[in-house]
Amino acid sequence: MASEVKKQLGDNIFLTTLDAAASWARSNSLWPMPFATACCGIELMSTAASRHDLSRFGSEVMRFSPRQCDLMIVAGRVAMKMLPVLQRIWLQMPEPKWCISMGACACSGGVFDTYAVVQGIDRFMPVDVYIPGCPPRPEQLIKAIVDLQEMIKAGGTYDAREFALRDTAEGPARFDEDELIRIRERNGLKLESPKYDPVH
Numbered sequence: 614m615a616s617e618v619k620k621q622l623g624d625n626i627f628l629t630t631l632d633a634a635a636s637w638a639r640s641n642s643l644w645p646m647p648f649a650t651a652c653c654g655i656e657l658m659s660t661a662a663s664r665h666d667l668s669r670f671g672s673e674v675m676r677f678s679p680r681q682c683d684l685m686i687v688a689g690r691v692a693m694k695m696l697p698v699l700q701r702i703w704l705q706m707p708e709p710k711w712c713i714s715m716g717a718c719a720c721s722g723g724v725f726d727t728y729a730v731v732q733g734i735d736r737f738m739p740v741d742v743y744i745p746g747c748p749p750r751p752e753q754l755i756k757a758i759v760d761l762q763e764m765i766k767a768g769g770t771y772d773a774r775e776f777a778l779r780d781t782a783e784g785p786a787r788f789d790e791d792e793l794i795r796i797r798e799r800n801g802l803k804l805e806s807p808k809y810d811p812v813h
């Protein structure tokens with residue numbers, strides 16, 4: 614009987630776990646939400662173009678609707694005034710979701726060591742992969758996505774191990790609106806309190 618089954622099926626069957634299959638499918642169908650604010654955004658665009666062809670890795674379906682995305686790519690410097698918008702988009706993306714910080718500016722503020730620029734987005738939202746460089750090459754973004762895919766495959770879709778690793782399950786901490794005032798005061802500036810409207 615066993616030999617009959619083997620004869621019929623040949624090499625056309627393989628066994629795996631449901632969790633491994635689901636994680637494999639999830640890792641190869643990332644839908645990025647591009648948050649491109651500066652020159653790094655041009656590198657991001659060229660990664661999706663024909664020369665580098667991000668679709669080879671199943672991650673070219675850029676969407677500007679957060680509800681349809683699971684991969685935030687922050688490419689470029691983020692001004693303090695943009696931060697509430699970035700946080701809101703991140704919170705609107707459904708779990709599970711991941712974030713790539715692309716370029717020196719997104720990772721650390723880059724050369725813009727000033728109170729008006731966020732000195733690293735990971736101070737306000739979780740980041741899974743960092744890409745160094747100014748600007749980073751498209752190949753670096755592809756490598757970051759491949760690394761992220763490996764991370765997702767090892768994550769566990771059905772037992773939700775990936776959520777156990779998150780220490781910010783409820784989303785990023787609310788932006789401290791007084792921080793800008795404190796930074797300005799340290800620099801000897803006395804200005805009006807900035808107003809952050811989370812809606813507009």
Ligand code: SF4
Pocket residue numbers: 651652653654688689690715716717718719723746747748749
């Ligand atoms: S890291 Fe360099 S290339 Fe990227 S946004 Fe900053 S200044 Fe531009």
